Amino acid sequence: MTLKIYGIGTSRAARPLWTALELGVPFEHIAMPYAGGATRTPEFLAINPNGHIPAVVDERPEGRVTVWESMACALYIARVHGRPDGQSITPANPREEAEALRWSFWTVTDLESDALTVLMHRMAMPPDQRKPELADRAESRLKVPLAVLEAHLQAQHAKGEAFLAANRFTVADVCVASVASWIRPAAGLLAQYPVVSGWLHACVERAAHKQARAMK
Missing domain, CATH: 1.20.1050.10 (Glutathione S-transferase Yfyf (Class Pi); Chain A, domain 2)
Structure with missing residues (x-):
């Protein structure tokens, strides 16, 4: 899988998760709660220095793309992984x-x-x-x-x-x-x-x- 979504469904991560599921996009869900220090590890801070979920990491042929902020994550997934065909949730015009x-x-x-x-x-x-x-x-x-x-x-x-x-x-x-x-x-x-x-x-x-x- 090239797309990873960090977070849990009872957080703002529901937005990119919902978007990917609506599109039927394959993704790896990295279950990461917002409590307990999981978002403050050096590994996660290298992805999102703000220490918040969600975060999206998209491994693409041209290189890794990292997105944080839940609305940005959802909009990115729809635009980059969806089809503007007037049928999916991706804007068509x-x-x-x-x-x-x-x-x-x-x-x-x-x-x-x-x-x-x-x-x-x-x-x-x-x-x-x-x-x-x-x-x-x-x-x-x-x-x-x-x-x-x-x-x-x-x-x-x-x-x-x-x-x-x-x-x-x-x-x-x-x-x-x-x-x-x-x-x-x-x-x-x-x-x-x-x-x-x-x-x-x-x-x-x-x-x-x-x-x-x-x-x-």
């Missing part, structure tokens, strides 16, 4: 490429921080460590980006397109849904955005997503 790029960057800047706060303080942390007031404030802030996402998906539906970039699931949906799924513990909030809720359900129910999340 400049418009789809632009959608994948802008929504992925938007997700990191406008959605991820507050979505993670909701996940941690509504579900992931032990009950005695949760701070509901932090989740409340995060949910209030999330109303702005969720309204933006709702409007975009409504416009897509008006054009006969069910997903973010096209009338098919693409890497744009992988990148955004992988973060938007963290908001699911705030069921009341998501209920205010029915188009987002329906789109998100369709994304996370995909077999490749479930397989990626189960990789340990």
Whole structure:
């Protein structure tokens, strides 16, 4: 195998894992947790000096390519290992490429921080460590980006397109849904955005997503 993906499915590594699985790309999964010091060894720091997962190492005829940052990993795999044939999750034209790029960057800047706060303080942390007031404030802030996402998906539906970039699931949906799924513990909030809720359900129910999340 020429492609290696470092990380576990319950981390941001789910994004490149999900992308590769959707594409049917052969890869070696290096199961590396984010806790316990595994990402701080000299061997891993030589791959990602930031000491974070995921990381992707692609052994290519022209030489080794190393990618880190989860969105970059997913976008790289889709672009380099996918086919722009209008059938796969790889963007097939400049418009789809632009959608994948802008929504992925938007997700990191406008959605991820507050979505993670909701996940941690509504579900992931032990009950005695949760701070509901932090989740409340995060949910209030999330109303702005969720309204933006709702409007975009409504416009897509008006054009006969069910997903973010096209009338098919693409890497744009992988990148955004992988973060938007963290908001699911705030069921009341998501209920205010029915188009987002329906789109998100369709994304996370995909077999490749479930397989990626189960990789340990």
